[in-house]
Amino acid sequence: MQYRQLGKIDFKVSALGFGAMRLPSMKNPLDPRVDEKEAIRMIRHAIDSGVNYIDTAWPYHLGASEKILGKALLDGYREKVFLVTKLPMFLVNKQEDFGKYFHAQLEKLQTDYVDCYLFHALNEKNFNKVKDFELIKEMEKERDAGRIRNIGFSFHDTLPVFKKIIDFYDWDLTQIQYNYLDTTVQAGEEGLKYAAEKGMAVTIMEPLKGGMLAKPPKEARKLLEASSVKRTPVDWALQYLWNLPEVSVVLSGMSTGEQLEQNLESAEKSGIGKLTEEENGTINSIISIYREKILVPCTACQYCMPCPAGVNIPENFALANSANMKPETLWDRIMLFNTKRKYRKLASNKVKVNKTVPDGNASLCIECGKCLSHCPQTIAIPDELKKVHQFLRYGRNEF
Ligand code: SF4
Ligand code: SF4
Structure with missing residues (x-):
């Protein structure tokens, strides 16, 4: 050492x-x-x-x-x-x-x-x-x-x-x-x-x-x-x-x-x-x-968690950042497919979301604003989550 x-x-x-x-x-x-x-x-x-x-x-x-x-x-x-x-x-x-x-x-x-x-x-x-x-x-x-x-x-x-x-x-x-x-x-x-x-x-x-x-x-x-x-x-x-x-x-x-x-x-x-x-x-x-x-400068510090609606905030941002690449090879396309599949596997139903081990996708955000004051990166979390959902669910890049 x-x-x-x-x-x-x-x-x-x-x-x-x-x-x-x-x-x-x-x-x-x-x-x-x-x-x-x-x-x-x-x-x-x-x-x-x-x-x-x-x-x-x-x-x-x-x-x-x-x-x-x-x-x-x-x-x-x-x-x-x-x-x-x-x-x-x-x-x-x-x-x-x-x-x-x-x-x-x-x-x-x-x-x-x-x-x-x-x-x-x-x-x-x-x-x-x-x-x-x-x-x-x-x-x-x-x-x-x-x-x-x-x-x-x-x-x-x-x-x-x-x-x-x-x-x-x-x-x-x-x-x-x-x-x-x-x-x-x-x-x-x-x-x-x-x-x-x-x-x-x-x-x-x-x-x-x-x-x-x-x-x-x-x-x-x-x-x-x-x-x-x-x-x-x-x-x-x-x-x-x-x-x-x-x-x-x-x-x-x-x-x-x-x-x-x-x-x-x-x-x-x-x-x-x-x-x-x-x-x-x-x-x-x-x-x-x-x-x-980088679409969202999230460092995955988790200070914004837990979200009362069960959204896994850092996971959603990590998936959006990882999906922001231009697929050139077959391998890139497989990776992109896997990222989008991971997003689809997150809970999208507020009844089914697990609030103990938050697994919700961006669409579950109810815009309560509770997370905002905790984010050291001052990310406008509810706004960015909306863009993440558009991007990962429908392929629309609004960032
Ligand atoms: S604004 Fe959205 S992401 Fe933030 S705590 Fe409220 S429901 Fe969760
Ligand atoms: S507090 Fe901000 S930087 Fe930390 S995990 Fe949440 S969104 Fe990411």
Whole structure:
């Protein structure tokens, strides 16, 4: 494992961090329930292989992530990692909520302290709550009591809001969405550099844009295959991030043992400034291809779920993005047929839809708007779902 400096925090962090928001699921990939035994095995194997940074949050896996981590970190594993969790800002409505959630989280995680506590998903609205309810004071009280070692925030909003938050306090760490497609959205490249210049640790979430960068469009795949450097699409995306001096640790939400092994192998080869001019050129070319192909910039974070109408929102967007290709070969046509068949297999009847394991297609959206405020990508979900249905059901591209 390669290790890097965690910003101003006195800690050498593994290049790869374990993001506990995409733990292995039960048999059906649409099922949000976690295969706990496999999750614990994977977390412990990652730690035994040198990973020393673990990130979780209150809502991950509908509350199950912190509990499973609590079990995984028994038997001496807790002391081996820098453990991060987050205050669920969407549930905070008064100052006392800070203590209520923080202490419940310590209990779930079966620990007396967290190495860093973040305000979760700060945007303009949530930042106002931090100020109005004087939540920094609450953070500092817990830090003085030794239950919080470092203070930070994760972020989803625009660059000006990011800078405003950074300038508000002497933060230790920030967690931002960043990958080779997102250099100009949210904090972006300018925000990454701004935080790093202040000495903050910068941890990266969504390095694969919700898995999108693991499955490049055909044109991008051809380009990668023609490159003199042979790597998997995932390795290209990760090495792009590790190449940057401002990046402290890259979080990966790994769902299978195979993904974990591949990421460990990639991390072993990582380093700052290692990519050549040719390699950077290859990445620039695939960025242009991706930008033409993505219909909905959904990262499959699941924050919008559950939908009261049973719509599997991220699955619908993933299918639309994957269907947006020009079929040239027989194989392309088969793939497109399969994508459309998968869409037809989603429930289209509100009586039959499974609300525990949401399996509804886009047509079931009742436009209640409940999901809108939860989407960090600010996707107009009900509007986009209408377009998805027209596209996947009738072949009309209204994007
Ligand atoms: S607006 Fe549609 S997709 Fe969003 S929560 Fe309501 S029914 Fe579900
Ligand atoms: S629609 Fe938004 S909130 Fe829902 S999974 Fe996609 S990115 Fe996340």
